[in-house]
Amino acid sequence: xxxxxxxxxxxxxxxxxxxxxxxxxxxxxxxxxxxxxxxxxxxxxxxxxxxxxxxxxxxxxxxxxxxxxxxxxxxxxxxxxxxxxxxxxxxxxxxxxxxxxxxxxxxxxxxxxxxxxxxxxxxxxxxxxxxxxxxxxxxxxxxxxxxxxxxxxxxxxxxxxxxxxxxxxxxxxxxxxxxxxxxxxxxxxxxxxxxxxxxxxxxxxxxxxxxxxxxxxxxxxxxxxxxxxxxxxxxxxxxxxxxxxxxxxxxxxxxxxxxxxxxxxxxxxxxxxxxxxxxxxxxxxxxxxxxxxxxxxxxxxxxxxxxxxxxxxxxxxxxxxxxx
Amino acid sequence: xxxxxxxxxxxxxxxxxxxxxxxxxxxxxxxxxxxxxxxxxxxxxxxxxxxxxxxxxxxxxxxxxxxxxxxxxxxxxxxxxxxxxxxxxxxxxxxxxxxxxxxxxxxxxxxxxxxxxxxxxxxxxxxxxxxxxxxxxxxxxxxxxxxxxxxxxxxxxxxxxxxxxxxx
Numbered sequence: 001x002x003x004x005x006x007x008x009x010x011x012x013x014x015x016x017x018x019x020x021x022x023x024x025x026x027x028x029x030x031x032x033x034x035x036x037x038x039x040x041x042x043x044x045x046x047x048x049x050x051x052x053x054x055x056x057x058x059x060x061x062x063x064x065x066x067x068x069x070x071x072x073x074x075x076x077x078x079x080x081x082x083x084x085x086x087x088x089x090x091x092x093x094x095x096x097x098x099x100x101x102x103x104x105x106x107x108x109x110x111x112x113x114x115x116x117x118x119x120x121x122x123x124x125x126x127x128x129x130x131x132x133x134x135x136x137x138x139x140x141x142x143x144x145x146x147x148x149x150x151x152x153x154x155x156x157x158x159x160x161x162x163x164x165x166x167x168x169x170x171x172x173x174x175x176x177x178x179x180x181x182x183x184x185x186x187x188x189x190x191x192x193x194x195x196x197x198x199x200x201x202x203x204x205x206x207x208x209x210x211x212x213x214x215x216x217x218x219x220x221x222x223x224x225x226x227x228x229x230x231x232x233x234x235x236x237x238x239x240x241x242x243x244x245x246x247x248x249x250x251x252x253x254x255x256x257x258x259x260x261x262x263x264x265x266x267x268x269x270x271x272x273x274x275x276x277x278x279x280x281x282x283x284x285x286x287x288x289x290x291x292x293x294x295x296x297x298x299x300x301x302x303x304x305x306x307x308x309x310x311x312x313x314x315x316x317x318x319x320x321x322x323x324x
Numbered sequence: 325x326x327x328x329x330x331x332x333x334x335x336x337x338x339x340x341x342x343x344x345x346x347x348x349x350x351x352x353x354x355x356x357x358x359x360x361x362x363x364x365x366x367x368x369x370x371x372x373x374x375x376x377x378x379x380x381x382x383x384x385x386x387x388x389x390x391x392x393x394x395x396x397x398x399x400x401x402x403x404x405x406x407x408x409x410x411x412x413x414x415x416x417x418x419x420x421x422x423x424x425x426x427x428x429x430x431x432x433x434x435x436x437x438x439x440x441x442x443x444x445x446x447x448x449x450x451x452x453x454x455x456x457x458x459x460x461x462x463x464x465x466x467x468x469x470x471x472x473x474x475x476x477x478x479x480x481x482x483x484x485x486x487x488x489x490x491x492x
Binding site for chain 1: 350391392456
């Protein structure tokens, strides 16, 4: 048996109890599928005193069309997300991103909320206890040096969720329930550019649902990622593109990236292409635009220059394919 | 939070038999299966859900036993590699691996067989691509996967009664 910290497990069956438990216990963590969380617990990266398993909360598990779009519960599995008819028809990049997460077994029980709140990853962080100890740990966990950028006081661990960029291109919103009640906010506001604390959620806050807007239902989109193992892996770089044209010129164009920064980002400057034709020259410009805004660091076994090149190439290719 | 005991009662059906166990909250399902129950067919290959050796079926769906806490299996039906045969007669998927030499060192085989069993229940007539996609979370370092593909096809044919027709 491996090292497992001595925690108490709670299994609330409603959101209110889960949030109350989390607020009462500063040293508690939410866990749903656990495909990443349990790995981190096993490796001693997380040493919670309490784990709050939220898989018994039925309220989190539904995908429902509502008045202004599609409501996706945070506890919906990636398998359900990729096979849901509304998602496949109206928000294709979201289904494609869910299919790209890890392997099929992970998708059976990994959840939408878990993928959105995925901890940031780094070569020097996602390692066993003895590996990290022999490196004197790192800035993100117990140590005081960042091995990616020694001398710096910033953490560059990369956000590596696949689903977030596909939701960002649709301007998705999220529901968060905390000790002070429920609030709705743009998905972009869930993240900040800090590998150490990339989520803006306060203690006691729980992400309960995602909303995709009705106005953009049916808008064509794609998601693609580069990874070391094609069958199962975190992204080295990933890009989601949503593009509407009138057959010739661009009407609406959004690109979002993952795994090349501590937070999933929307590429700035794509609206400059509205009204333009997507010629080879314009596509090359888009590739450069994406490359400039991607800032991968030495957080994976693959060199940053490659990830910057590949993310530009992915965005260019998807844009070209969507342009038809 | 008055109850400080860090253990839970787990009522489950394990390989067809109802059980009631007291398990520590921090016990992984794979340790429960191997250490508590003594079912050592389920293997531990890695510590991060990367190899798929620990794959079991929970409520009919493949799941990593080493990323699942035993305590959250309360109320579920768990199936391990030990559940497949009937009184010593191999199940179709096991016969497939046997006939087509789908196992070499055999370490990945229990997980591979359970993932394939889960796949066949959902899709009884998988194509090569379906099998590749369905078994993508399971790694095998010996076979090169060709024989595993053949094994799953053999099992699908067997279940559909096509092997008998071929033999006749």
